[in-house]
Amino acid sequence: MNQQIGLFLFSNDLRLDDNPALALAASEVDQLICLYCLDPKQPPSSLRAPSNLSAHRQQFLFTSINDLHNSLKQLDQGLMVTTESALDIIPQLITQHNIGHIYASENAGYYEKQLWQRLAKRYPFIEFKRLASHTLFTQSDLPFELTELPTSFSKFRKLVEPLSIQSPLPPLKIMPPSPVTPIPPLPKSMAVTQAPLFEGGEQQGRLHLQGYFDSSLASHYKQTRNGLDGKDYSTKFSPWLANGSLSVRRVIDCLRQYERDIEANDSTYWIYFELLWREYYQWYAHHYGVHLFSAKGIKSSKPNTSFYPERFQKWCHGNTPYPIVNACMRQLKATGYMSNRGRQLVASCFVHELGLDWRYGAAYMEQQLVDYDVASNWGNWQYLAGVGADPRGHRRFDLAKQTQTYDPKQLFIKYWGADKNAPPLDSVDAADWPIMSP
CATH class of the missing domain: 3.40.50.620 (HUPs)
Known part of the structure; x- marks a missing residue:
């Protein structure tokens, strides 16, 4: 045989x-x-x-x-x-x-x-x-056809939140042999300037998951989730979820156990709430396909933005007139990671303050982020640019107000050396005359 x-x-x-x-x-x-x-x-x-x-x-x-x-x-x-x-x-x-x-x-x-x-x-x-x-649900689990995906997260959440989530399968213990010779492992280190924030792989992902729910951090998540820097303000599951080293159903399984054994409150619910956001974007990407990368997104017209190479480079290197944005971008370059609040602020600045084509920002994040996920990254950028699933349209943040709210003493800004005066946004004006510093 x-x-x-x-x-x-x-x-x-x-x-x-x-x-x-x-x-x-x-x-x-x-x-x-x-x-x-x-x-x-x-x-x-x-x-x-x-x-x-x-x-x-x-x-x-x-x-x-x-x-x-x-x-x-x-x-x-x-x-x-x-x-x-x-x-x-x-x-x-x-x-x-x-x-x-x-x-x-x-x-x-x-x-x-x-x-x-x-x-x-x-x-x-x-x-x-x-x-x-890569998802909590299979397509057959969804209470609607994929072609009828709700146009907003709120509508999606109301439909899927009551659904039961299948229990995760146990780790495989037996595998058929391979007819090819195993390949030697890849180099373990790259040219990074400091020790990585996150160690890749399933073993580290499971250790992090266990450590998080062995602590009481989940009970306070909603109060701390908008932090800008540090280890414990958010779950930090995203790097392992992004490349599938960690199962999202395993995360939910541990969350439910925590709620049964320790505490269920608004914070533990909010972890589930944000995993549903991630879920929405997965099906959003399945549904919209190549439109995920279109300038006009899922809308009928594209934003009135363009590409200014100098502005783009200053944004990438954290050298804009906006200290909170500069700190976030320097953090990203140094660590490969940025908080969710930071991602919203830098994207809003990119589109609304700098007038840049949102796709260049999304592409830069794709290069940099250790937790890059095609659906979440491009879907969220569309949302901030007003060409995605946000029913309110353009989502513009007041950067001064956000700084006062989330970094009132400018500790985060100072830590990343972003408290110095930045040069003008453009080195030439509309007539190509050099802009002189005051």
Whole structure:
């Protein structure tokens, strides 16, 4: 009897715990190739630059991949990591190993879905299967057709909040062997200026999750969530959720246990509330596809903005006339991370104060953020630019008022050296005359 040989294509599901697609693959084939493609030639979406990732984001990703590789080795498996495109390497593996089944987790990214569809169309004799692993719900769980996705988060929340969430699957303990030789792990360190804020990988993600709910931080989350700097003001689950080292259903499972055993209050509810925001953007990306990267977003017209290279560079380097924005951008460059409040402020400044095309800001965040998630990043930028799911339109923040509210003593601004006078926004005026400092 011929052995069934399968291939599992990892993407944003770098874990063994609660990985439905991987569990299905492990149950259906006799041998399984586990593959991850670090493809520098990945087709970019509008203004995206996937091959130009920050050292912080690269390090977090590489550490996550190494952790997955080591976990698979314990099950007599291994991770094949390649810099070739999936469209190039998978056909080679199909020919070499007579692969009959290909598995993956669903991905909200438009180009990731296109790649999958092209492979499935090219090989109609192979069975292609995808299952949800990045969301709380599956598409069949939703109380509406995806084509009827609510146009605002509030409407979405009211419909899905009463739904029950499936319990997470246990970590895999048995895996079919691989017909290929395991690939040595990737370099563990990158050229970063300081120790990383977050250590990548499923093991570290689970340790962080456990540590958070072993503390009392969840009971005070709503009061602290708008902090700008520090370790404990927010959950910090997002880096591991973003690349799938941590299951969002596992997070909910731990949250519910905390509410049963310790305390359920407005703060614990707010953690769930914000995970529903994340959920909304996943289905938003599935629904709108390539429009996630369009200048006009999901609206009928685009904002009256443009691209000014000098302004863009000053924003990137934290050298604008707005100290709170400068501090956030310097924090991002130094750490690969920025608070949710900070992200709203820098995006509002980018669009409304600097008059820049929002897509360049979203693309820069894609390069820099260790917790980059295609749906949350581009969906939130559309929201702030007034071309997304915000029923109120443009969401403009008063930066002086926000500074007074969230950094009244300017401790955050001073810490990041953003309290110095910045040069003028533009070095030339509308007639290209140099602007002189007073």
